[in-house]
Amino acid sequence: MFKFASLLAFLSVLPSISYAQSQVYGQCGGIQWGGPTTCVSGSVCTYVNDYYSQCLPGSATSSTSTRSTTSSTSTRTTTSTTTTGTGPTSTPAAGNPFVGYDVFLNPYYAAEVKAAAAAMTDSSLAAKAASVANIPSFFWLDTVSKVPTLGTFLSNATALQTSSGKKQIVPIVVYDLPDRDCAAKASNGEFSIANGGQANYYNYIDQIVAQIKQYPNVRVVAVIEPDSLANLVTNLNVAKCANAQTTYKTCVTYALQQLASVGVYMYMDAGHAGWLGWPANIQPAASLFASMYKSANSSPFVRGLATNVANYNALSAASPDPITQGNSNYDELHYIQALGPMLASAGFPAQFVVDQGRSGQQNLRNQWGDWCNIKGAGFGTRPTTSTPSSLIDAIVWVKPGGESDGTSNSSSPRFDSTCSLSDATQPAPEAGTWFQTYFETLVSKANPSL
Ligand SMILES: *[C@@H]1O[C@H](CO)[C@@H](O)[C@H](O)[C@H]1NC(C)=O
Ligand SMILES: *[C@@H]1O[C@H](CO)[C@@H](O)[C@H](O)[C@H]1NC(C)=O
Secondary structure, eight states: OHHHHHHHHHHHTOTTOOOSSBOTTOEEEOTTOOSOOSBOTTEEEEEEETTEEEEEESOTTTOOSSOSOSGGGOSOOOOOOOOSSOOSOSOOOSSOTTTTOEEOOOHHHHHHHHHHHHTOSOHHHHHHHHHGGGSOOOEEEOSGGGHHHHHHHHHHHHHHHHHHOOOEEEEEEEOOOTTOSTTOSTTOOSOOGGGTHHHHHHHHHHHHHHHHHTOTTSEEEEEEOTTHHHHHHHOTTSHHHHHHHHHHHHHHHHHHHHHHHTTOEEEEEOOOHHHHTSHHHHHHHHHHHHHHHHHTTTOTTEEEEEESTTOOOOSSOSSOOGGGTTOSOOSHHHHHHHHHHHHHHTTOOOEEEEEOTTOSSOSOOSSTTOOSSBTTOOOOSOOBSOOSSTTEEEEEOOSOTTBOSOOOOTTSTTOOGGGGSTTBOSSOOSTTSBOHHHHHHHHHTOSSOO
16 A cells, blocks of 8 residues: 555656656556556566566566466476576585675665655655665565566676676575465465465475576575574464474475575574573574574585564664563574574584664664564664674675565455554555655664664
């Protein structure tokens, strides 16, 4: 809904331009969408979810505007893509995979940010907003239909590496498990376990692998499946999570093994301090992550864990937020320094990346578990390899700030009541779609300021 409103606002300040076709990355369909349903040349209208189809770069032969991931794709296709190299597969580099590399700026987010800045009437705010396009964030492969776009970005990163002489690392999020988001509703995915989900997931991973194989000269770093393994630590009392346990482990193991085979550096998602950092949860979490690492044959490409993805916690809080009361791990640094040694003892010498994209402002929430479009949040510390702990490879922006965490429309099938709590910004559009007023707040509350 808000996407629609913000695009209307955008159009209203540019009355002389009429979009007979949507621009690259523009919306081109979805329930209640009243705008154009075709895309400019060089892009294809691609189903993202029932509420949102988007013009993604490519030609009409590679994808169509219809849903591309039905159960008809449930048989695993062995891709016979011609590869131009052996892939950066065999020898993992020692040490921090970010060091010596520029993090590739994904054009998808940059285009969202540029459109958002253009829609702002306050020119000083708009200038700050536009600068966000130069800050790297991760590209979320949250549907199989986005995988061809990864190929485009890898091609762009390879070209940039050649022209600039600066090595490029392309950051992605692997996020398409069957029965995804098993303890909440806002980010329900496209695959279900009951309907061929595991085979669909294997196909999704195979397609990612096939793209990466074609671009062996750039490095890829991936956050693996936000929330999934953390849900297995604490939410097996939820029937959907209990039912998904075996499939999640099987699918994540497949992802780790296959992506390691093409040299992707991986960080499994490990929730955050206010989730797995509690005394009752942290040792079970360490055991689970260590067992996943071993299931991937202790590959050095499974570099470690990602924390605070899409969350709001400080890396190092000046003082504990009152909502953290009772937990000695009241920020991400305490959590990581507690979890790291437990992982090492369990045989997993894990390093960390920490999302600080929306952690600029603190003490905003009513409860630590609140996660949906938190009011008053600001962009946080910029991505860097200068970190306060030798366990932390990099501060990163995994969540692209400005994309909604979930809708506040209680009639939506993906409505989660967390998104209508008093500390959640409302009205909010569907998860993953652009949330203009929320982005404006992130910009104006950025700390350090933009
Ligand atoms: C990115 O790659 C695509 C496909 O190779 C190409 O069409 C496009 O022009 C590239 N964009 C940039 C900014 O290099
Ligand atoms: C909320 O979602 C329902 C179901 O998709 C839709 O019919 C309704 O128009 C939406 N309401 C608003 C205010 O967006």
